[in-house]
Amino acid sequence: MAAPVYNLPRSSVEHLVRQAVYQRLGRPLPKLAMAPNPLVVNVSARHCHLTQEAVDALFGKGHPLTVHKWLYQEGQFAAKETLTLIGPRSRVISNLRILGPCRSLNQVELAYTDGIALGFELPLRLSGNIKGTLGCMLMGPAGFFEMAEGVIRALRHVHMSPEDASFYGVKAGGEMRLKIGGPCGVMLDKMLVRIDKSFKLEVHIDTDEGNACNLQPETPCELLL
Amino acid sequence: MAAPVYNLPRSSVEHLVRQAVYQRLGRPLPKLAMAPNPLVVNVSARHCHLTQEAVDALFGKGHPLTVHKWLYQEGQFAAKETLTLIGPRSRVISNLRILGPCRSLNQVELAYTDGIALGFELPLRLSGNIKGTLGCMLMGPAGFFEMAEGVIRALRHVHMSPEDASFYGVKAGGEMRLKIGGPCGVMLDKMLVRIDKSFKLEVHIDTDEGNACNLQPETPCELLL
Numbered sequence: 001m002a003a004p005v006y007n008l009p010r011s012s013v014e015h016l017v018r019q020a021v022y023q024r025l026g027r028p029l030p031k032l033a034m035a036p037n038p039l040v041v042n043v044s045a046r047h048c049h050l051t052q053e054a055v056d057a058l059f060g061k062g063h064p065l066t067v068h069k070w071l072y073q074e075g076q077f078a079a080k081e082t083l084t085l086i087g088p089r090s091r092v093i094s095n096l097r098i099l100g101p102c103r104s105l106n107q108v109e110l111a112y113t114d115g116i117a118l119g120f121e122l123p124l125r126l127s128g129n130i131k132g133t134l135g136c137m138l139m140g141p142a143g144f145f146e147m148a149e150g151v152i153r154a155l156r157h158v159h160m161s162p163e164d165a166s167f168y169g170v171k172a173g174g175e176m177r178l179k180i181g182g183p184c185g186v187m188l189d190k191m192l193v194r195i196d197k198s199f200k201l202e203v204h205i206d207t208d209e210g211n212a213c214n215l216q217p218e219t220p221c222e223l224l225l
Numbered sequence: 226m227a228a229p230v231y232n233l234p235r236s237s238v239e240h241l242v243r244q245a246v247y248q249r250l251g252r253p254l255p256k257l258a259m260a261p262n263p264l265v266v267n268v269s270a271r272h273c274h275l276t277q278e279a280v281d282a283l284f285g286k287g288h289p290l291t292v293h294k295w296l297y298q299e300g301q302f303a304a305k306e307t308l309t310l311i312g313p314r315s316r317v318i319s320n321l322r323i324l325g326p327c328r329s330l331n332q333v334e335l336a337y338t339d340g341i342a343l344g345f346e347l348p349l350r351l352s353g354n355i356k357g358t359l360g361c362m363l364m365g366p367a368g369f370f371e372m373a374e375g376v377i378r379a380l381r382h383v384h385m386s387p388e389d390a391s392f393y394g395v396k397a398g399g400e401m402r403l404k405i406g407g408p409c410g411v412m413l414d415k416m417l418v419r420i421d422k423s424f425k426l427e428v429h430i431d432t433d434e435g436n437a438c439n440l441q442p443e444t445p446c447e448l449l450l
Binding site: 111112113116124153155156183184185186187188189190206207208209211212214 | 338
């Protein structure tokens, strides 16, 4: 019999256990344990968001993106489909993961390390704000799709609900810091706050940031003003 | 006529200008400008240190390493010679730079991003402390050299003279933090202090750390306790 697959992040379990232990001991909850929701920090490997029009060109007319793995944010998934990206100097990144569902805009999110491999400087942008950025050529099994713009390094950010925002005392568009512990810990400054009723509390950092501090599931993380 | 090449890092020039400006204005120097030496922060790309025995095996008996570029620390250089590294899963890193002069120990320093590409977990080690780490095969134009151990991610560290150590109030083996500014600034914790009379004040971080914060020559950096 296969072991059941649990999709609850380690930090969610820790948060629940911490709350239960303090309550059981009859001791007051420390500030961290009083947070309405557990803090989940995930590393976003390079990926792209595509319009249905781009998916049509790359995988065939009407091709639906298929779920490879559900992500922590409701309804978002890593698709089985991957692409080849051809940069402005004809250098290539293979197996670029597509995140679904389709959006109204095409955007490729890379780490600076990828930018160096591709031979050009990535602009640091808020996701969706791609005006004036460089584009690239995408190649799929059914054809090519040229993106005129949209290759960026995404600004590090934290997703949260209005309830989380009120607990931390922050507003949409504000900035927080993320303290990451462990033997090569870092503090990430200037993390953009994004608030929506549908958002679960989650920090997205990229592979450069994750590798700089060797972020692991058990690495302690703390959200600070 | 070719422009002359100046090897003075930007932060050294800034340090001198800052001191001169405050003195000219007759104003007291802020703490930062009072430091005996400018703070230089350099990104170490992946590289290796080799014994003469290894260089002999890879480049031919008695082959001397040749200078490609002098580094900031006195007498240290990036060699013209590069190698191919073959990891334990037969994955390859090409053009691995050798740093000279030769040492009494063979050591390869990679970033975690490289470890992921090679398919194995790098241990985080103080340079020189390689006991029990994984090795690799090195390939040069004249042959192979097998390293039984020594592939690491080096602990982030700061080189300084006893004079710098006394200004910052730190001891060898202690830890400091490095605050790196800019639009995706970070604070690097647990930076090991290394003191020697011959050392110039310099922080070495790796490419993951440098890319996490997009460190550029003009990025403001500050050494903190």
